[in-house]
Amino acid sequence: MDRLKAEAVIEAILFTMGESVEGSRLADVIEEDLKTTKEIIKELSDKYEKENRGIAIIELDGAYQMCTKGEMYEFLIKIAKAPRKYVLTETVLETLSIIAYKQPITRLEIEKIRGVSCDHAVNKLIELDLIKELGRLDAPGRPLLFGTTEQFLRSFGVKSLEDLPELNSEQLEDFKEQAEEEIQLKLDI
């Protein structure tokens, strides 16, 4: 393979693999012998030495891995530690309210109520420490049960779960009647 192209291929492989790749495997892909392959990696590696490059190739016992240069560490920490702005979207809030009032509850039950998948919202709420896993339901598939956390109680100024306002069956009946009236109206027209 053409040298420049071989460099590109090795760069692409080391990038996408992330982990270390043996020299012989790289040689197979670029269809060169190991010696030539090592020379090509050396050339590629030398180019990475330039000051405008943030990555490098390290050799580990005949295998190669792409990594960031040591002096980049402080910047990586900086970006990882930058505070992220969290916002509770409507979806996340709805999911939270369902979990608060119906806990312990499974994903499936939440999805039934909302009519759409809730994976993203549930994960977000766990990340924010507003809900947590409570255990598993003793049912086929043993689905996870979710409930609110202490952080939730703290943030919403609730002393305990008993403090949550109840949605009683009377209210449910009201909703049902309203719905029926609306249907009746439509039929009468």
Next chain:
Amino acid sequence: MDRLKAEAVIEAILFTMGESVEGSRLADVIEEDLKTTKEIIKELSDKYEKENRGIAIIELDGAYQMCTKGEMYEFLIKIAKAPRKYVLTETVLETLSIIAYKQPITRLEIEKIRGVSCDHAVNKLIELDLIKELGRLDAPGRPLLFGTTEQFLRSFGVKSLEDLPELNSEQLEDFKEQAEEEIQLKLDI
């Protein structure tokens, strides 16, 4: 920060993070304004164009992500795990294209255009992380609104929604002309 060093830092960050990083976050780390940051990314990106490079930077709605070049695919699949392929049926693709061009859009509106129910397709698209809920429409029943995700941009190689292949009235005119030509043909026979 010195330009060359800034390039190195951005390269290191994009390499390490793997996922997309917003331009503003990169700007914070290199302590430059967003405009300058974008220029630096552009320069870096241009250097990746060279034939001995196997990686590239893609833009996704103001965020940046490092990936391999398309022409590297044949070599990469020899060694790396092929990415998850989406097998999108015609139904799902049609639904996706309607959502892409008419977002935010409700299920009902999609069904109106397609003339068939879209529940299955919408759920599938959410599962594939190609669309997401954007909120609810302020209308009776407060129906959910859907729009495309960053994964959609990535999967379809689109920088931003403005970058979608154009949907214009010219296309309509073409359809009209085609129809007319066909008629003419029939008359001529």
Next chain:
Amino acid sequence: MAIPVKLEVFEGPLDLLLHLIDKNKIDIYDIPIVVITEQYLDYIKNMKTDDMNIMSEFLVMAATLLDIKCRMLLPKEVNEEGEEEDPRSELVQKLLEYKIYKYMSFELKDRLLDSEKLLFKRATLPKEVENYRHPVDYDELIQDLNLSKLHEIFKSIVKKQEDKIDPIRSKFGKLEKDEVSMEQKMSYVEQYISKNGRFSFRALLEKQCGKMEVIVTFLVILELMKVGRIHIQQDDIFEDIIITTA
């Protein structure tokens, strides 16, 4: 012997219509409704689908086509601007819009195939960086949200869920055959006719109890009129209808 034809699968009624328009090489702006309706009905007759949902969607379009066919026969309707309205125009607009999105879906598919060749990589952050979580500022996150607002949200979700349930159909449990059969009503009405000779439609209906009975009786009268067993006469609109044996 009839050769079994492998029917193409269509993405819905609009897809099927576009196929027919294409196959017949006709102008989408000037659809010969009679031809298309016939072919459309033929197609769905041959459709072998057990899925009632899919079938019903195709049937709705069939009804729409028949409706357009009827309206084409009637004098042209005139809109507010005094222009003649083509009964087909709404369907044409729908077809065009659908065609555009169908076309775009192919364009998108090409892009998907290109982009599938790009490979990404997982994050390779040093452990201590990866595990770092910036503390969440809950005051900022929760803002003016409080328990009663959360409760409001929950109530509105529950209400929406209730709205979705059709209180009438949800009580059906399962669908059963109607207790009023066409055959039974037919013989009843025939007896009634032979006994009365000439009678008022209203009087006949008054003897029926329940909505279903009224509907079936009405259908029986229509059927008898069609086959020429009875004559009906109505002197003025909303007047009683007089039925006589033919």
